[in-house]
Amino acid sequence: METKYLFVTGGVVSSLGKGIISSSLALLLQARGYRVTIQKFDPYINIDPGTLNPYEHGECYVTVDGHECDLDLGHYERFTGIHTTKANNITTGRIYQNVIERERRGDYLGKTVQIIPHVTDEIKRCVKILGDTGDYDFIITEIGGTVGDIESTPYLEAVRQLKWEMGRNVEFIHLTYVPYLKAAKELKTKPTQHSVKMLQQVGIQPDILVLRTEVELRESMLHKVAQFCNVTEQAVIQSLDAPSIYEVPLMMHAQGLDRIVLEKAGLPVEGEPDMQAWMHFLSKVEGATEKVRIGLVGKYVELQDAYKSISESLSHAAAYNDRKLELVYIHSEKLDESNVEEKLKDMDGVIIAPGFGQRGIEGKFVALKWLREHDVPTLGICLGMQCMVIEYARNVLGLAGANSAEMDANAPHKVIDMMEEQKNISNMGGTMRLGAYDCQLRPGSKTAQAYGSTSVRERHRHRYELNAAYEQQLEEAGLKCVGKNPDTQLVEVVEADGLRWFVGTQYHPEYQSTVLRPHPLFEAFIKAAITK
Numbered sequence: 157m158e159t160k161y162l163f164v165t166g167g168v169v170s171s172l173g174k175g176i177i178s179s180s181l182a183l184l185l186q187a188r189g190y191r192v193t194i195q196k197f198d199p200y201i202n203i204d205p206g207t208l209n210p211y212e213h214g215e216c217y218v219t220v221d222g223h224e225c226d227l228d229l230g231h232y233e234r235f236t237g238i239h240t241t242k243a244n245n246i247t248t249g250r251i252y253q254n255v256i257e258r259e260r261r262g263d264y265l266g267k268t269v270q271i272i273p274h275v276t277d278e279i280k281r282c283v284k285i286l287g288d289t290g291d292y293d294f295i296i297t298e299i300g301g302t303v304g305d306i307e308s309t310p311y312l313e314a315v316r317q318l319k320w321e322m323g324r325n326v327e328f329i330h331l332t333y334v335p336y337l338k339a340a341k342e343l344k345t346k347p348t349q350h351s352v353k354m355l356q357q358v359g360i361q362p363d364i365l366v367l368r369t370e371v372e373l374r375e376s377m378l379h380k381v382a383q384f385c386n387v388t389e390q391a392v393i394q395s396l397d398a399p400s401i402y403e404v405p406l407m408m409h410a411q412g413l414d415r416i417v418l419e420k421a422g423l424p425v426e427g428e429p430d431m432q433a434w435m436h437f438l439s440k441v442e443g444a445t446e447k448v449r450i451g452l453v454g455k456y457v458e459l460q461d462a463y464k465s466i467s468e469s470l471s472h473a474a475a476y477n478d479r480k481l482e483l484v485y486i487h488s489e490k491l492d493e494s495n496v497e498e499k500l501k502d503m504d505g506v507i508i509a510p511g512f513g514q515r516g517i518e519g520k521f522v523a524l525k526w527l528r529e530h531d532v533p534t535l536g537i538c539l540g541m542q543c544m545v546i547e548y549a550r551n552v553l554g555l556a557g558a559n560s561a562e563m564d565a566n567a568p569h570k571v572i573d574m575m576e577e578q579k580n581i582s583n584m585g586g587t588m589r590l591g592a593y594d595c596q597l598r599p600g601s602k603t604a605q606a607y608g609s610t611s612v613r614e615r616h617r618h619r620y621e622l623n624a625a626y627e628q629q630l631e632e633a634g635l636k637c638v639g640k641n642p643d644t645q646l647v648e649v650v651e652a653d654g655l656r657w658f659v660g661t662q663y664h665p666e667y668q669s670t671v672l673r674p675h676p677l678f679e680a681f682i683k684a685a686i687t688k
């Protein structure tokens with residue numbers, strides 16, 4: 157079949173959950189046997205979100221091919237199990253960079269380079285790149301930002317042109333928000349009408365409207381929206397707040413989202429999507445009554461999006477272990493000797509979060525010392541693993557002043573040091589050790605047991621590594637270096653001997669956990685936490 161392109165836009169306000177709707181639709185189409193991928197355009201000028209502080213847009217997700225990207229790609233992968241790549245997340249910065257590089261090469265043959273057609277052509281090229289692979293029946297493209305923003309304009313113009321070029325192979329899905337005014341006890345559809353008007357003004361007629369609402373919408377309201385927005389009545393769908401994001405696909409299916417998309421594309425609507433495995437997961441989520449309480453020690457606790465993939469991985473693992481996840485965010489900057497016991501004593505297990513820079517680091521050491529001494533199941537991820545090594549070096553090996561070169565370039569014992577290949581790099585963007593690398597695990601280690609395998613492949617995002625000069629000392633003192641890169645011998649996993657479950661990974665296992673394939677390391681961590 158010809159590739160179909162579905163564009164998802166948002167109106168009224170941001171944070172409506174375009175990523176979740178796109179992921180849900182992708183899942184439903186996939187469950188009907190179609191090959192699907194999802195792409196996101198972000199209207200900011202950064203080349204990628206790698207240089208952004210998590211306070212800006214939450215976590216930076218990393219693809220297998222080492223692209224630092226928006227956290228929505230994490231949702232895409234967790235819902236569908238597909239592997240996204242560099243082609244799945246494109247920012248305005250990258251679009252402009254491509255256009256400007258082309259201009260410098262002389263590719264425009266003396267023409268004046270303009271937003272229309274050159275920038276819009278580049279946007280179209282980035283959409284079609286995925287379609288041209290022939291690997292997909294559906295490309296779902298989420299356009300970041302809100303309709304009406306100045307920075308979204310070139311994207312809307314580009315996709316309007318694509319509709320003109322490809323007709324029925326293009327569909328527009330527009331998400332809006334229907335506010336409920338408590339005092340008047342009324343739901344208001346006017347903002348939706350206005351945002352659809354704004355789309356129509358730029359020549360886009362949405363095919364499907366998804367209305368985000370906190371209160372159930374009456375039939376008559378859906379009818380009114382359909383009439384005023386020029387959309388068929390069944391194509392107005394409500395998206396009520398759900399107890400879990402993983403319920404959204406079922407809610408969308410119940411209202412026929414997948415069916416309408418197929419009908420509008422002129423495809424046959426036969427049978428039902430196969431959601432058996434998904435339902436099994438949901439039944440686990442709903443059936444779990446007993447809690448498992450996990451502490452997450454990090455410095456971005458005010459902003460839960462900063463640790464999105466970790467919290468989702470934990471929730472997958474908890475569900476498959478028949479537990480309800482209670483995730484307690486613990487501010488590393490506020491942890492010290494005087495309160496560590498009180499903050500950590502009720503945790504069944506603790507995660508030491510990834511991160512960059514000095515802020516909050518001492519709190520991680522205090523936490524790790526307490527966890528190690530009290531034998532609490534612990535998983536250190538990236539910076540969390542590096543802190544595990546530093547704490548062990550300071551307090552077990554007795555290496556006073558042990559540190560990471562990132563925190564103290566003059567530390568007497570740089571047990572974590574900059575990787576050789578990073579030393580001559582001065583650019584900050586896209587220059588870390590990124591993406592998937594092989595890792596060989598020591599047979600019999602807790603980690604190898606968890607995976608049920610000794611060779612794994614996981615995603616990385618870091619500049620520093622365990623300093624090989626200290627490896628033997630650490631080993632002898634009981635911090636085993638059980639995972640290594642087979643090509644470079646970089647240490648990727650450490651495990652404390654004699655403890656219940658005390659594991660640190662230089663890589664980020666959280667990027668690979670999906671609903672249908674929960675990550676084995678998170679599963680093993682939750683199991684250890686439960687048995688504690």
Ligand code: GLN
Nearest residue numbers: 510511538539618619620
């Ligand atoms: N800041 C550390 C490094 O660059 C860890 C990075 C991380 O936790 N993702 O090596």
